[in-house]
Amino acid sequence: xxxLTKHEELILLAILKLKENAYIVSLRRHIKNITGRSINYGxxxxxxxxxxxKGYVRSKESDPEPRQxxxxxxxxxxxxxxxxxxxxxxxxxxxxxxxxVESIIKFD
Amino acid sequence: MKKxxxxxxxxxxxxxxxxxxxxxxEHALADAMETDYxxxxxxxxxxxxxxxxxxxxxxxxxxxxxxxxxxxxIMFKNYxxxxxxxxxxxKVYSFINVSGLAVSIACCLMILMHIRFETSYDNxxxxxxxxxxxxxxxxxxxxxxxxxxxxxxxxxxxxENFPQVEAVTRLWDTSGILVRRxxxxxxxxxxxxxxxxxxxxxTFPLKQGDxxxxxxxxxxxxxxxxxxxxxxxxESPTGQTIQVGGRVCVVTxxxxxxxxxxxxxxxxxxxxxxxxxxxxxxxHWYLNVFYTYVxxxxxxxxxxxxxxxxxxxxxxxxxxxxxxxxxxxxxxxxIHLFSHIHGELAPPGNPTYLFIFGVIAGLILIIxxxxxxxxxxxxxxxxxxxxxxxKIVGAFRKQLIFQFxxxxxxxxxxxxxxxxxxxxxxxxxxxxxxEIPYSLKDFVRLDLLLxxxxxxxxxxxxxxxxxxxxxxxxRPIASLNRxxxxxxxxxxxxxxxxxxxxxxxxIIITGAIVVSQQIRYMKNKNLGFEKEQxxxxxxxxxxxxxxNFETVKAEFLRNSGVTGVxxxxxxPGRLAEGANARLVGEADDMTQWxxxxxxxxxxxxxxxxxxxxGRTFQKEQISDSRSSFLINxxxxxxxxxxxxxxxxxxxxxxxxxxxxxxxxGVVKDFHFFGLQREIGPVIMSIRPDxxxxxxxxxxxxxxxxxxxxxxxTWESLFPGxxxxxxxxxxxxxxxxxxxxxxAALVRVFGILAIAIACFGILGLTAHTTQSRTKEIGIRKVVxxxxxxxxxxxxxxxxxxxxxxxxxxxxxxxxILNKWLAGFAYRTEFSLWFLLIPSVLTVGFAAxxxxxxxxxxxxxxxxxxxxxE
Numbered sequence: 001x002x003x004l005t006k007h008e009e010l011i012l013l014a015i016l017k018l019k020e021n022a023y024i025v026s027l028r029r030h031i032k033n034i035t036g037r038s039i040n041y042g043x044x045x046x047x048x049x050x051x052x053x054k055g056y057v058r059s060k061e062s063d064p065e066p067r068q069x070x071x072x073x074x075x076x077x078x079x080x081x082x083x084x085x086x087x088x089x090x091x092x093x094x095x096x097x098x099x100x101v102e103s104i105i106k107f108d
Numbered sequence: 109m110k111k112x113x114x115x116x117x118x119x120x121x122x123x124x125x126x127x128x129x130x131x132x133x134e135h136a137l138a139d140a141m142e143t144d145y146x147x148x149x150x151x152x153x154x155x156x157x158x159x160x161x162x163x164x165x166x167x168x169x170x171x172x173x174x175x176x177x178x179x180x181x182i183m184f185k186n187y188x189x190x191x192x193x194x195x196x197x198x199k200v201y202s203f204i205n206v207s208g209l210a211v212s213i214a215c216c217l218m219i220l221m222h223i224r225f226e227t228s229y230d231n232x233x234x235x236x237x238x239x240x241x242x243x244x245x246x247x248x249x250x251x252x253x254x255x256x257x258x259x260x261x262x263x264x265x266x267x268e269n270f271p272q273v274e275a276v277t278r279l280w281d282t283s284g285i286l287v288r289r290x291x292x293x294x295x296x297x298x299x300x301x302x303x304x305x306x307x308x309x310x311t312f313p314l315k316q317g318d319x320x321x322x323x324x325x326x327x328x329x330x331x332x333x334x335x336x337x338x339x340x341x342x343e344s345p346t347g348q349t350i351q352v353g354g355r356v357c358v359v360t361x362x363x364x365x366x367x368x369x370x371x372x373x374x375x376x377x378x379x380x381x382x383x384x385x386x387x388x389x390x391x392h393w394y395l396n397v398f399y400t401y402v403x404x405x406x407x408x409x410x411x412x413x414x415x416x417x418x419x420x421x422x423x424x425x426x427x428x429x430x431x432x433x434x435x436x437x438x439x440x441x442x443i444h445l446f447s448h449i450h451g452e453l454a455p456p457g458n459p460t461y462l463f464i465f466g467v468i469a470g471l472i473l474i475i476x477x478x479x480x481x482x483x484x485x486x487x488x489x490x491x492x493x494x495x496x497x498x499k500i501v502g503a504f505r506k507q508l509i510f511q512f513x514x515x516x517x518x519x520x521x522x523x524x525x526x527x528x529x530x531x532x533x534x535x536x537x538x539x540x541x542x543e544i545p546y547s548l549k550d551f552v553r554l555d556l557l558l559x560x561x562x563x564x565x566x567x568x569x570x571x572x573x574x575x576x577x578x579x580x581x582x583r584p585i586a587s588l589n590r591x592x593x594x595x596x597x598x599x600x601x602x603x604x605x606x607x608x609x610x611x612x613x614x615i616i617i618t619g620a621i622v623v624s625q626q627i628r629y630m631k632n633k634n635l636g637f638e639k640e641q642x643x644x645x646x647x648x649x650x651x652x653x654x655x656n657f658e659t660v661k662a663e664f665l666r667n668s669g670v671t672g673v674x675x676x677x678x679x680p681g682r683l684a685e686g687a688n689a690r691l692v693g694e695a696d697d698m699t700q701w702x703x704x705x706x707x708x709x710x711x712x713x714x715x716x717x718x719x720x721x722g723r724t725f726q727k728e729q730i731s732d733s734r735s736s737f738l739i740n741x742x743x744x745x746x747x748x749x750x751x752x753x754x755x756x757x758x759x760x761x762x763x764x765x766x767x768x769x770x771x772x773g774v775v776k777d778f779h780f781f782g783l784q785r786e787i788g789p790v791i792m793s794i795r796p797d798x799x800x801x802x803x804x805x806x807x808x809x810x811x812x813x814x815x816x817x818x819x820x821t822w823e824s825l826f827p828g829x830x831x832x833x834x835x836x837x838x839x840x841x842x843x844x845x846x847x848x849x850x851a852a853l854v855r856v857f858g859i860l861a862i863a864i865a866c867f868g869i870l871g872l873t874a875h876t877t878q879s880r881t882k883e884i885g886i887r888k889v890v891x892x893x894x895x896x897x898x899x900x901x902x903x904x905x906x907x908x909x910x911x912x913x914x915x916x917x918x919x920x921x922x923i924l925n926k927w928l929a930g931f932a933y934r935t936e937f938s939l940w941f942l943l944i945p946s947v948l949t950v951g952f953a954a955x956x957x958x959x960x961x962x963x964x965x966x967x968x969x970x971x972x973x974x975x976e
Contacts, residue, residue, distance in 0.1 A: 024140045041141065041164065042171075045131035052134070059134070071139035 002088035007047050010035070012056065012086050015076050022076045023062075024048070048076065056082035117145045118158060121165035128172040183507065190494075191515040201483050202519070204871040208864045209523035212476035213563055214530040215860060218538050219469035220559055221551075225544050226457045229369045229444035233311040235403065238274070240410060240437035242266075242400040242417075243449060247432040250688055250699035255396040256451040257281075258435075260389060262421055263303065263400045269420060272408040275308035279372075279399040280385060281453065284648060285353040286829065287376070289339045293830050295648060296335070298375035299352065301384050306377065309403045310440075316346045317361025326382025329357035332365045335375040352378060368545060371444050371454040393425050399453065402437070410437055461850055468857050471612045473563065475861055478605040479868035480571035484516060485602065486875040488575040495579045496588035508580035516572030520564050527560075541852050543845075602872065603908055609865040610912030610949055611919070613858070617945040618920040619927075620858040622937070623851040626928060629783075629935035630844055636778030637680055638716035639837040643815075644679050645802045645822070646832060657708065657796050663821050664804060669814025672805035674714040677706035677798045680780045681839050688763030689791055691747065700746050703780070703788050704764050706795040712775065714805055720744075721752035722773025725794055732794060735769035737762070741777045743789030762791060769793065779933075782843025786932040803836070862949060866956040869905055873957045877901060877964035884964055885972035897965035902957045909953040913946045920945070 004012065014030045015022045024044060032038045051057040062073040078086075116122075126138035141164065149157040195202040230236055242262055245254045263278045280301040287296040306312070307319035314322065315333065322330050329352065336345040336359070345359040357378060366374055378384055389395060404410055418435045425433060438447055445457045495508060531538075532548060539546045647653055653660055653675065661673045683703055690699040709725045709732070711717075720741055725732045737760050739747075744755050752774035761768050777787045806814050815833075822831040877884070884897055892900075920942065928934045 024135055024137070025143050028144075041131075041137060042167070045135050045137060049131070049134055061136070071142060072136040073139065074134070074136045 002085035004085055004089050007039075007043070008051060008056075009086070009089055011044070011047055011051065012078060012082055015057065015078055015082075016086070020075070023073050027076075051082070054081075055079060056085050117142055117161050121162050124165045124169050128176075129168045130171075187511045187514055188518075190511075191518055194491075194515070195519075198487065200874055201487060201871055204867045205480050205483055205519050206523050206526060208476040208479050208867050209520060209567065210526035210530060211860060212472045212864060213524055213527035213560070214534070215472050215857065216469045216563065217527060217531045217551075217556065217560070218534070219465045220556060221546060222542055222544065223462050223466055224553075224555065225369055225546075225550075226445060226462055229371060229457070230440050231369070232367055233440060235406075236440050238406060238408075239309060239401055239403045239440040241440065241443060242402055243436050243438060243447075244396060245432075245434040245436060246396075247434070249430050250690075251701045254449040256447065256449050256453070257396045257399045259393045259395055260385065260398050261393055261424065262435075263398070263402075265421060265424075266400075266402060266417065270413065270417070272405055272413060274403045274405050275305045276400065276402045277303045277306040277309045278380060279306070279401070280380065280389070280397060281399070282353065282378075284646075286648060287339070287353070288351040288828075289348075292339050293828065294338070295830065295832055296352075296375060298373050299378070300374055300376070301378045301380050303380050306401075309401045310372065312363045312366065312374065312377075314361045314363050316344070319361070322361035323377065323379040324381065325360075326379060326384065327355065327357050328360045328379040330361040330363055330377045331359055332363055332375050334365050336362050352376070355384070369444075371452070371456075373454060393421070396451070399451075401440070455846075458846065461846075464850075465853065468616060468854070471616070472857060472861055472864065473567070475609045475612055475864050475868070477567045477570060478609050479864065479871065480516070480519070480567060481574065482602045482605055482868060483871045483875070484571050485574045486872060488579055489879075491575065492579055492582060493588060495582060496584040496586075499584040500588075505580045509576045512576035512579070513569055513572040516576075517564065517568035520568040520571075524560055524564050541856075542849060606865075606869060606872070606905070606908050607912040607915070609868060610909050610953070611916040613861040613865045614913055614916035614945050614949050615920045615923065616854065616861045617858040617948060618916075618924060618941055620851065620854045621941050621944055622924040622928065623847065623854055625935050625941065626931065627844055627847050627851055630847075630931075630933070631841060633779075633783060633933065635680065635840070636717065636776055638714075639680070639840060641806050641808060642714075642836045643804050643806065643818075643833045644682075644836050644839065645804070645818075646682075647800055647802060648832075653799050653802075654797050657799055660802070660825060661708075661710075663825055664802065664818065667814060667817045667821060669807050669810065670804050670818065671807050672710065672714045674710040674803050675708045675796070675799040675801065676711050676803065677704070677795070677800050678780070679801045679803055679836065680715075680778065681836065681843070682801070683780045683790075686788075690761050690763075692759040692761050692768055699763070700743075700789065702743060702746070703790045704762075705790050705792045706798050707792055708794065708796070708799070711792075711803075714803060715778075717778050718776050720774045720776050722756045722771070724773055724775075732772070735767060736772045736793060737769050738773045738775055738792040739771055740775050740787070740790045740792075742787045743791065744774055746789040760791070762793070765795070782840075783933040784843070784931050862952055865949075866952050869953060870956045870959065873901070873905060873960040876904075877960045881964065881967075881972040884967070885969035888965075888969040889973070894962070894965045898958065898961045901961035901964065902954060905957045906950060906954050909950050913949060917942055917946075 010031055011027065014027050014034075018026055018030060024041065028039065028041070028044055031044075048057065048059075052059055056079055057076050058079050059074050059076050062075050064072055122138060122142070125141060126132050129137050131137045141161070145157055145161050148160055233239060241256065242258050243254065243256050244258050246252065260278070263276045266273050266276050282299045282301055283297045284295055285299050287294055287299070302323065304321070304323040307314070307322070312330075314330070317330065322328060329350065331339075331345055331350075339345070339350060340348060345362055348359050349356050350359060351357070363374075363377075366372065389397060404413075414435060414437060418433075421435060422433050427433065443452075443456075444454070445459045445462070448456050498508060498511075528551070532551070535546055535548065535551075657675050661675065664670055664673045683705065686701055686703040688699045689702045707725070709727045712719075712724045722738075724738065725736065729736070739755060739760075741752060744752050747755065749755055755771050755774050758771050759768055760771055775792070779787060780790070804818060818833075819831055822829075880901070884901075887897055887900075921937070924941070925937055928937065
C-alpha cells in the first residue's frame with residue numbers, strides 16, 4: 001500500500017531533489033518554484049508530519065548555526081519505504097498515462 | 109549587532125508561533141519562519157513582512173484556541189459532570205468527605221488564627237526588630253532572680269555612653285493608682301510613668317498633642333482614647349486636668365488605644381520628669397522597677413555590645429564576692445512568648461501550648477485527609493471500569509491523572525468553602541473560648557488564604573493520588589475485566605491509616621481527660637486555708653488603716669452578715685514581695701529569701717490555717733506585735749530543720765525591717781499561688797502600718813444585702829474612694845484560666861477527632877459491606893445468623909481500633925505525664941485516664957460500624973443474590 005496524495009508526492013520529490021538541504025523553508029520555495037503556487041506552512045508541516053508517521057520520511061535536527069542564538073533546522077530525508085512509495089506512484093502514473101501523453105498535447 | 113537585532117521578527121508574534129504552534133517541536137517552525145521573514149523583508153520591505161508574519165501568528169493562535177482550548181473545555185465539562193454525578197450518586201461518601209474535611213479545615217483555620225495572633229505580639233511597633241528590653245539576672249548566694257525591669261539609672265547611662273543607642277525610655281508601672289476627675293473616681297490599671305522618649309522607642313501614635321513635647325514637663329499626662337472617654341466623656345481631654353494618685357496632671361496628648369496584641373497595654377502615661385518618681389525609687393542601682401526599652405541604630409550588633417553595657421553598669425554597684433549581675437537584652441517581639449521572668453507586665457504566652465495546638469490541628473487535618481484517601485481508594489475499584497472505557501476511547505494517562513486529581517481538588521474546594529462558613533459562624537464562640545477578640549476581618553489575610561490554598565492542594569493531591577496514578581496506569585483490559593476482586597483486596601494501606609486515625613483520637617481524648625482532671629484537682633484540692641465566703645478588699649492610695657485598724661475592724665463587724673474581719677499585708681493569691689531573713693548568729697551567706705506576710709491576730713483563725721507547732725499571735729502578748737515570728741513548714745525546710753518543733757524559740761533576723769525576733773510557732777503550709785507553683789517559705793509577723801487587705805468572712809444568707817451594707821461602711825470610713833472587692837475563691841480560680849482554656853480547646857478537638865475518625869470508618873464499612881453483599885447473602889442462605897454476620901463484619905474494624913489503642917496507650921501516657929510534670933501539685937495518673945478513651949474509641953467505633961453491618965446482615969439474601 002503505497003498510495004500517496006498529490007501533495008505528498010510533491011513533497012517527497014522535493015525532498016529527494018534538495019538532498020542535504022531539505023528543510024521546510026527550502027522545501028516551500030522549491031515547491032513554489034515548480035508549481036507557481038505557494039503552499040502555506042500549516043499544510044506543509046501537516047503533510048510532513050503524516051509522512052513521518054507513515055515512515056516515508058525521517059527527520060533529523062541539524063546543528064544550530066554557528067553563532068549566538070543560532071536557529072534550529074530540521075532536515076528531512078527519504079527512508080527506503082519512502083523511495084518504494086515514490087517508485088510505486090511512478091509506476092501507477094506511468095501505466096495511467098501510457099499512450100495518453102500525445103493526445104493531451106494535441107489539444108494545446 | 110544593532111542591525112541584526114532590528115531585523116528580528118515581532119517578538120509577541122514569534123512567541124505565539126514558538127509556543128502555540130503544534131509544529132514547532134517537530135519541524136522547528138519558528139526558526140524556519142524567521143529565516144523566511146528576513147528574506148521577505150529584504151525583498152518586499154519591513155511592512156509587508158510584518159503583516160505576513162503576524163498573519164501566520166494569528167492563524168496559529170486561532171487554531172490553538174479552536175482545537176486545544178476548546179477541546180480541553182469540553183473535556184473539563186465532562187469531568188465536572190462526572191465528578192458531580194459521582195458525588196450525587198454516593199451521597200454518604202461525599203458527605204463524609206466534604207464535611208469531615210470542612211470541619212478539620214475550620215479547626216486548622218481557627219488554630220492558625222490563634223497562632224498568628226500569639227506570634228504577632230508587638231509587631232506593630234515601628235522598627236520593632238531594633239527595640240530591646242534590658243533585663244537583669246541577679247545571682248547572689250541568698251537571692252537569685254531574673255528581673256524584667258532594671259533600676260532608674262541604666263537608661264540615662266546607656267543614652268550618654270553608647271552612640272549606638274538611638275533612643276531609650278523607662279517605664280514605671282503604677283497600675284492600680286487612684287485616678288479622680290470630679291465624681292469619676294476609679295482605680296486605674298495600666299498607668300505608667302515614662303520618659304518622653306517613649307514615643308521614639310515604641311509606637312503609640314498620638315491623635316492629639318505633639319510626641320516631641322507631650323511628656324516634657326512635670327505633671328503632664330498622655331491618655332489613651334478609651335481612658336480619655338472614661339473620664340472626660342465627649343469632651344476633648346487635651347488641656348484638661350485630672351488627679352492621678354493625688355497629683356494634679358495636665359493632659360497634653362491623646363494616643364490611639366494600643367492594639368490587642370501587645371504586652372504594653374498602656375492606658376495612661378505620666379511624665380517622669382520632676383518628682384513623679386519618689387525619692388526611694390531613685391536612690392540606688394539595686395531597685396529593679398524600671399522597664400527599660402532601648403532602640404538601637406540599624407546594623408548594631410547588639411549582643412556584642414552587651415558585655416560593655418554590663419561592665420559599665422556594674423561599675424556603679426558595690427559587688428561583693430560571689431555576687432553576679434548579668435544584663436541581657438530581649439527583642440521586643442519575643443517578650444510575649446519567650447519571656448517568663450519576674451515582673452512581666454502582661455501574662456506571657458505559652459509557646460508549648462501553641463505548638464501543641466498546631467500539632468493537634470495538623471493531626472485533625474490528617475485524620476480527615478485519611479478518610480478522604482481511604483474512601484477514594486475504596487471507591488477507586490468501582491471506577492476502574494470508567495478508566496478502562498476512557499482509555500479505550502483514547503484518553504491519555506495524563507488526562508486521567510488530571511481528571512482524578514481535579515475531582516479530589518473539587519471536593520476539597522467545597523470543603524474549604526464550607527470550612528470558611530463554619531469558622532465564620534463559630535468565631536464568636538472561639539473568641540470567647542480563647543479570650544482573644546477575633547473579628548471576621550482577621551480572616552481575610554494573605555497568610556491564611558495561602559494556608560488555605562496550601563491545604564486545598566495538599567489534601568486534594570494526596571487523596572486523589574492513588575486513583576489518579578494507580579488506576580490510570582492499569583491496562584484497559586484488566587480494568588474492564590468483570591472480576592474486580594484484585595482491586596478491593598488492596599486494603600493494607602487503609603488498615604494502617606485507620607489505625608493511625610484512632611491512635612491520634614485516643615491521644616487527644618486522653619489529653620482532654622487528663623487536663624480536665626488536673627484542673628478539677630487544682631480547684632478542689634485543699635489549699636490549706638478556707639476560701640469559701642470570703643471577700644477581700646484591697647486598701648490602696650487615699651485609704652489608710654495603719655494603727656487604727658482595730659476601729660476599722662470593729663466598724664465592719666457591726667454589719668450583721670459579716671462574721672469575721674482580718675487585716676494583712678497580703679492574701680492568698682496576692683502575696684507581697686519578699687526579703688531576706690536569717691537566723692541570728694549565722695553567717696551572712698546563710699541568708700534565705702522568704703515571702704513576708706504581715707497579719708493581725710485574727711488572720712489564722714479567719715483563714716482556718718492550722719498550726720504545726722508552737723502558738724499563733726495573741727492580742728494579750730504585747731511582745732507579739734514587735735518581735736515574734738511565725739513561719740510555715742516550707743520555711744522550716746528551707747532553714748534545714750526536719751521537724752517544726754526545732755524552729756521554736758530560735759531567733760530570727762528579718763531583712764524587711766531589720767529587726768530581730770523569736771519564732772513562736774510554725775503553721776502548716778497553705779497555697780498562696782496557683783498549684784503550678786510550689787509553696788514558698790513565708791515569714792509572718794504583726795505590723796499594722798503595711799496592712800493592705802481587709803478580708804471579710806460573710807455568713808451564707810443574703811449575701812447581696814451584706815455586700816451593700818459593707819459598701820456603706822466603706823464609704824463612711826473612706827469617703828470618696830471607690831470600693832474594690834473580690835471573692836477569694838474566684839480570684840484564686842484565675843490562676844487556672846490558662847489551663848481551662850486549654851482544656852476547653854482540647855475537649856472540642858477530642859470530640860471532633862473521634863467524630864471525624866468514626867465518620868471515616870462509617871464510610872469504609874459502607875463500602876466493605878457493599879462489596880461483600882453476595883458473600884453475606886450466601887452465608888445467610890447456608891445458615892449463618894444475623895449476629896454472627898454482624899460480628900464477622902464488625903470484628904475487623906474493632907480489631908484495628910483495639911490495635912490502635914495498644915499503640916496509643918504508651919504514647920499518651922508518656923506525653924501526658926510530661927505535661928503533668930509541669931505542675932508542682934498534680935493529680936495521680938490513674939488507669940482510668942487510659943481506660944476511658946479506650947472504651948470510648950472502641951465503643952464509638954463498634955457503634956458506627958454496627959450501623960451498616962447490622963443492616964447488611966439483616967438484609968434478605970434473596971435481594972442480594974437475585975442477579976446471580
